[in-house]
Amino acid sequence: MSPAETDAPCHWAIWIKDANAKSIILQVGLNKDGYCVEEPILRDPLLSKRIKHAVYCGTISSGKQDLALSIIQNHPVDNESATWNCQAWIMEVLEGMEQTGLLHIAPGSKATLESMRQKV
Secondary structure: OOEOOOOOOOOEEEEOOOOOOOOEEEEEEEEOOOEEEEEOEEEOOHHOOOOEOOEEEEEEEEHHHHHHHHHHHHOOOOOOOOOOOOHHHHHHHHHHHHHHEEEEOOOOOOHHHHHOOOOO
């Protein structure tokens, strides 16, 4: 599982690659009401010329990918805070999945992500 920059230079998304090498991108975007969780994109982000970085963050527990996808897609957005953004959403999702035991975080990945976060 990797946050991957896609559209904007500071945009982060979650990239899940399963055991069959199928890629799923999950991200927040903007609509008329503010942030929203977008529909999953079934595409390898490394095929995009716009991707800048991919950070390996860990492994989803065996047999739990569908549950993890559901949790990620249902993780709420924050349209009240002036400083909340897609990067905050990624960090919240990773933390929540680690706390529930769905994600085994790779050593150093959270520190790497924190060092890359846009300061708002």
